[in-house]
Amino acid sequence: xxxxxxxxxxxxxxxxxxxxxxxxxxxxxxxxxxxxxxxxxxxxxxxxxxxxxxxxxxxxxxxxxxxxxxxxxxxxxxxxxxxxxxxxxxxxxxxxxxxxxxxxxxxxxxxxxxxxxxxxxxxxxxxxxxxxxxxxxxxxxxxxxxxxxxxxxxxxxxxxxxxxxxxxxxxxxxxxxxxxxxxxxxxxxxxxxxxxxxxxxxxxxxxxxxxxxxxxxxxxxxxxxxxxxxxxxxxxxxxxxxxxxxxxxxxxxxxxxxxxxxxxxxxxxxxxxxxxxxxxx
Amino acid sequence: xxxxxxxxxxxxxxxxxxxxxxxxxxxxxxxxxxxxxxxxxxxxxxxxxxxxxxxxxxxxxxxxxxxxxxxxxxxxxxxxxxxxxxxxxxxxxxxxxxxxxxxxxxxxxxxxxxxxxxxxxxxxxxxxxxxxxxxxxxxxxxxxxxxxxxxxxxxxxxxxxxxxxxxxxxxxxxxxxxxxxxxxxxxxxxxxxxxxxxxxxxxxxxxxxxxxxxxxxxxxxxxxxxxxxxxxxxxxxxxxxxxxxxxxxxxxxxxxxxxxxxxxxxxxxxxxxxxxxxxxxxx
Numbered sequence: 001x002x003x004x005x006x007x008x009x010x011x012x013x014x015x016x017x018x019x020x021x022x023x024x025x026x027x028x029x030x031x032x033x034x035x036x037x038x039x040x041x042x043x044x045x046x047x048x049x050x051x052x053x054x055x056x057x058x059x060x061x062x063x064x065x066x067x068x069x070x071x072x073x074x075x076x077x078x079x080x081x082x083x084x085x086x087x088x089x090x091x092x093x094x095x096x097x098x099x100x101x102x103x104x105x106x107x108x109x110x111x112x113x114x115x116x117x118x119x120x121x122x123x124x125x126x127x128x129x130x131x132x133x134x135x136x137x138x139x140x141x142x143x144x145x146x147x148x149x150x151x152x153x154x155x156x157x158x159x160x161x162x163x164x165x166x167x168x169x170x171x172x173x174x175x176x177x178x179x180x181x182x183x184x185x186x187x188x189x190x191x192x193x194x195x196x197x198x199x200x201x202x203x204x205x206x207x208x209x210x211x212x213x214x215x216x217x218x219x220x221x222x223x224x225x226x227x228x229x230x231x232x233x234x235x236x237x238x239x240x241x242x243x244x245x246x247x248x249x250x251x252x253x254x255x256x257x258x259x260x261x262x263x264x265x266x267x268x269x270x271x272x273x274x275x276x277x278x279x280x281x
Numbered sequence: 282x283x284x285x286x287x288x289x290x291x292x293x294x295x296x297x298x299x300x301x302x303x304x305x306x307x308x309x310x311x312x313x314x315x316x317x318x319x320x321x322x323x324x325x326x327x328x329x330x331x332x333x334x335x336x337x338x339x340x341x342x343x344x345x346x347x348x349x350x351x352x353x354x355x356x357x358x359x360x361x362x363x364x365x366x367x368x369x370x371x372x373x374x375x376x377x378x379x380x381x382x383x384x385x386x387x388x389x390x391x392x393x394x395x396x397x398x399x400x401x402x403x404x405x406x407x408x409x410x411x412x413x414x415x416x417x418x419x420x421x422x423x424x425x426x427x428x429x430x431x432x433x434x435x436x437x438x439x440x441x442x443x444x445x446x447x448x449x450x451x452x453x454x455x456x457x458x459x460x461x462x463x464x465x466x467x468x469x470x471x472x473x474x475x476x477x478x479x480x481x482x483x484x485x486x487x488x489x490x491x492x493x494x495x496x497x498x499x500x501x502x503x504x505x506x507x508x509x510x511x512x513x514x515x516x517x518x519x520x521x522x523x524x525x526x527x528x529x530x531x532x533x534x535x536x537x538x539x540x541x542x543x544x545x546x547x548x549x550x551x552x553x554x555x556x557x558x559x560x561x562x563x564x
Contacts (some may be wrong), residue, residue: 179289237392271382
């Protein structure tokens, strides 16, 4: 600008466009008052109990069982959804068939369908008298009102995350590497397994992390199908609700802080994955 | 001969069939079957029962409350989304990446935790609860609590659609308008808005769907008072827990139709205005 040597008086504001102060000010005010301060209220609350008190609130068998169930099943759901999500994304990107657009649109159903609706539908479907439950019952498998019900609901709710993170990356990567692999004598399965899958790894892991985060925090669709037996099929978010109903605010906050800490770790992991993916390109 | 001409990156037929059947089968059993069941159960005891469950006063009150909560939360989050995207896309400042991460934060927080944080602020044992009670202001177990919960869970929808879109579009057009003497408001209305209108609509659509369907956060804050603080999803639970399956699935079918409408509009926007949406070129 001034390198040209002309003396143009700089405008008072550093910005050409108006509204910087107003828009950023409103953004920060809205974010702080509605999200950050309430979250701070949660983080500070358990400290009323002291560290020992907080540990006592979390280390009861019932709380530990619920945390193990929520995070363990969320991990299982994330793995299962990553496998099927990749297959679905592959079919949607690479194959041509009638009804493809419809199939593509249906993937987002768990995003759009209210979780309570999904909950009563899955519960009815997998109950011993339901369409799927009655078939499984003949083989002695019970899903509804057991921890497996939790898994089924989590698989349902998290599927779109895995498909929707893999799909755009898969349609962008070129096929030259696969061609090279084929030229060098790799079979089709070898090219997919050793060339495509490693390239897709950051996207697959990102999808899995998002699926895990969503599944671990999920409440609405699970409580109908889980049966909610304490220490067996009772998820951590439900335990927060139960503790609140008993006016045990500090206890509820202690479990809530563990859930929130897990969310933060997942958020950091996701940011790390994104910068890793960006470097690999 | 055909062997040499075959595309080396084309899957063999057996693989196509296997993967195709797995994909279609998984979607049919995991996603479509529950949807079909909702409509089948809703109509199981006849169309008449379905409609009489719809016009039941408590159901109508739940529909009204859900629409009211969404009518407050969605515009607020839309204004926030526009302001956030304007500041992030049109100006340079430090800590921008951090701000974007914070805006996305509500997505990774469990809905129940979202409800919990407001109980800790506005509850009787909370920070502001006793003070507000002194002025006779009720937040929990009434409309403001439901609206707050809805705002929290739908917080990033508009912002995260607009931010990448407006960053992509750059600042040239707005700067030209400003140079030619347009006011800030004129610039936004005549230059920015036409460029982002489909993305804005897309964000509002998703925000609205989640607002009408939210369960966990609203459940913590509503108090479940039948006919007063029950939203549609909460009403589904209430009917279901009272073994009124016909009623529960009737309301559920209404919500499912809303979800299908949302998906149809979403697909239409993605197909017709793909170039003007951030979602379609997000990596």
